[in-house]
Amino acid sequence: MANNILNFSLADFFFNDNPDVLSPPDDFSEWINNPVVKHSFSFFEQELLDAPRVSTEILSNLDGQRRKIINLTSYNYLGLSTHPEVVQAAKEALDKYGLGSSGAPLLSGTLDIHTEFARKLAEFKQKEDCILYSSGFGGNVGAIQGMMRKGDYLVMDEKCHRSLVDGGTLSGAKMLFFAHNDMESLQMMLEKAKGKRTLVVVEGVYSMDGDLAKMPEICDLAEQYGAGIFIDEAHSTLMFGEHGRGVAEHFGVEDRVGVSFGTLSKSFGGVGGFICANKDLIRYLKGYSSPWNFSCAPSPAVSGGLIKALEVATRDSSLRDKMWENTRYMKKNLLDMNLDLGGTESQVIPIIIGNSGEKLMTYAEKMQKAGLFLQPVDFPAVPAHSRRFRMSVSSQLTQEEMDTTLSIIEDVIVKDMKS
Amino acid sequence: MTKEKIIEVIAENIKENLDDLENETIDPMKSMKDYGANSLDMIEVVSCSMRELNIKVPRAELADIENIDQLADKFLEHAEA
Numbered sequence: 001m002a003n004n005i006l007n008f009s010l011a012d013f014f015f016n017d018n019p020d021v022l023s024p025p026d027d028f029s030e031w032i033n034n035p036v037v038k039h040s041f042s043f044f045e046q047e048l049l050d051a052p053r054v055s056t057e058i059l060s061n062l063d064g065q066r067r068k069i070i071n072l073t074s075y076n077y078l079g080l081s082t083h084p085e086v087v088q089a090a091k092e093a094l095d096k097y098g099l100g101s102s103g104a105p106l107l108s109g110t111l112d113i114h115t116e117f118a119r120k121l122a123e124f125k126q127k128e129d130c131i132l133y134s135s136g137f138g139g140n141v142g143a144i145q146g147m148m149r150k151g152d153y154l155v156m157d158e159k160c161h162r163s164l165v166d167g168g169t170l171s172g173a174k175m176l177f178f179a180h181n182d183m184e185s186l187q188m189m190l191e192k193a194k195g196k197r198t199l200v201v202v203e204g205v206y207s208m209d210g211d212l213a214k215m216p217e218i219c220d221l222a223e224q225y226g227a228g229i230f231i232d233e234a235h236s237t238l239m240f241g242e243h244g245r246g247v248a249e250h251f252g253v254e255d256r257v258g259v260s261f262g263t264l265s266k267s268f269g270g271v272g273g274f275i276c277a278n279k280d281l282i283r284y285l286k287g288y289s290s291p292w293n294f295s296c297a298p299s300p301a302v303s304g305g306l307i308k309a310l311e312v313a314t315r316d317s318s319l320r321d322k323m324w325e326n327t328r329y330m331k332k333n334l335l336d337m338n339l340d341l342g343g344t345e346s347q348v349i350p351i352i353i354g355n356s357g358e359k360l361m362t363y364a365e366k367m368q369k370a371g372l373f374l375q376p377v378d379f380p381a382v383p384a385h386s387r388r389f390r391m392s393v394s395s396q397l398t399q400e401e402m403d404t405t406l407s408i409i410e411d412v413i414v415k416d417m418k419s
Numbered sequence: 420m421t422k423e424k425i426i427e428v429i430a431e432n433i434k435e436n437l438d439d440l441e442n443e444t445i446d447p448m449k450s451m452k453d454y455g456a457n458s459l460d461m462i463e464v465v466s467c468s469m470r471e472l473n474i475k476v477p478r479a480e481l482a483d484i485e486n487i488d489q490l491a492d493k494f495l496e497h498a499e500a
Contacts, residue, residue: 007477015466027475158458165459174438177457192455384479 005034006357011380040361043376051082054396058373062365069373070401072391077347078238078319079396080269080309093304101297105132106286109297117307118274124310125245125260127276131285134298136234136263138291139273141167143230143261144201146289147281148173153193156201157181159208161232164201173199180206183217190225198227199259204236204247208382208390210341210348212236215251223256230259235348238267238313239320267313270306272298323347323395326402330393333406337414342386347393350377351413352386360387363412372408420472420498425491428471432464433487447488465490474498 013028031037042061049057049066052074058067080086093113103109114132122130133139144167148154152173156164159180168175176192179185190198200222202213213231222229233246241249246262248254259281264272275285286292313319327347334341340352353360357378364376374389382388397405430445437454445454451461469475474497484490 004477007479009478011462011478012475014462015470017470169459175457175459379479384482 075266077267089308090305094301097300105297125276128279129282133273136273137163142289142291145170146285153198204233210344210346219256228258234263237262327393349391351389366412
């Protein structure tokens with residue numbers, strides 16, 4: 001491996017052939033301790049020393065310095081994690097209920113605020129009922145694993161999140177992946193699954209590309225084949241649609257989508273996940289969805305804060321309007337610099353650098369040292385020819401912060417790519 | 420190690436990891452996709468085959484491979500290195 005060590009990635013060490021079960025593969029340590037590999041991993045797990053706002057402070061792994069930064073990596077799209085009313089509501093719930101729920105939801109973990117929050121989420125999403133999960137990942141795994149069985153078919157977009165794929169693996173259902181947002185490929189897979197219980201799984205906004213599922217066409221095809229539709233609105237709830245209900249509302253297809261997933265850690269600013277669907281399916285999931293059955297119910301402080309977050313984000317459209325205004329400004333200026341933003345249609349804006357992992361890491365380091373925290377996204381998280389930065393635009397961004405961001409990107413990326 | 424041996428190992432792993440192929444002859448000019456493999460199945464087949472053949476090819480080098488024959492060539496290249 002010594003002569004081509006830099007061609008390896010995390011994708012190569014998944015299978016472990018070390019006879020000692022308590023050790024990683026033999027060559028994993030050689031690889032991860034190589035100075036160049038080690039340096040590229042130093043971008044990860046850097047500590048934020050303050051709240052994950054746009055304006056925060058980082059303890060840099062690159063040089064050990066504390067540094068004020070503009071943070072465009074956190075998913076705090078609407079700034080709700082530090083919204084004063086949300087924090088106050090969380091404090092009040094903390095004072096009343098304490099830190100934990102002390103039980104699984106089925107036995108003793110369900111508190112009145114969990115029921116209230118689930119009801120409000122169901123009303124918001126215009127579905128009959130809602131089930132709350134302590135983690136977003138758990139929500140997706142739990143819904144898919146709870147609904148699907150061996151002999152069933154999952155027809156998933158190839159860019160679906162890991163939680164959906166893991167849920168599929170756990171369910172025992174056959175997984176067929178269609179080419180991203182490609183209706184011909186979707187139809188081919190639906191044809192293969194014909195006559196079986198089939199669930200089509202898509203995301204409202206795809207997290208690495210920021211593009212949207214082609215919902216009207218997907219609904220047409222799924223209906224033609226009698227398949228159900230599951231949409232993951234992790235990056236779209238509270239932001240898309242006239243009322244902020246997500247991409248399904250944006251396309252006017254909410255009635256045609258059977259199961260709607262949302263996360264509580266992104267625009268909501270807390271942590272957790274939820275599934276909205278018809279009452280009977282939610283009742284069924286409560287019997288078979290392991291991450292609900294066998295996890296402690298969400299922390300009451302988090303749920304108390306989230307009830308307020310839902311209220312703040314939906315009582316008017318000011319937060320999402322501001323987020324869209326900022327998104328339009330950033331996108332226009334990045335495009336004016338001739339940067340490749342892929343097919344983004346949302347507040348998730350990729351800046352695609354290309355196949356050079358070295359450039360990606362050099363840019364990431366220079367930008368961070370100049371005061372911009374934009375994490376590199378490397379292979380295998382994205383294809384090797386389209387390594388990128390992924391910007392999360394927030395309503396919190398001020399004009400000055402946006403202009404500083406753009407000038408750092410111009411200095412570091414644009415000037416180098418031109419030369 | 421011969422290319423025939425490598426193809427044999429890959430074919431066995433394809434049969435083991437995919438449904439309904441017990442009695443099929445695997446055609447090396449075809450892609451695993453033609454036998455119903457999804458991306459997770461392909462990782463499983465490639466990883467199991469490499470483990471059995473005691474070779475390690477970086478995943479980045481496998482991205483453009485189109486069929487089983489090309490995969491065998493790539494394995495052979497690394498077995499001889």
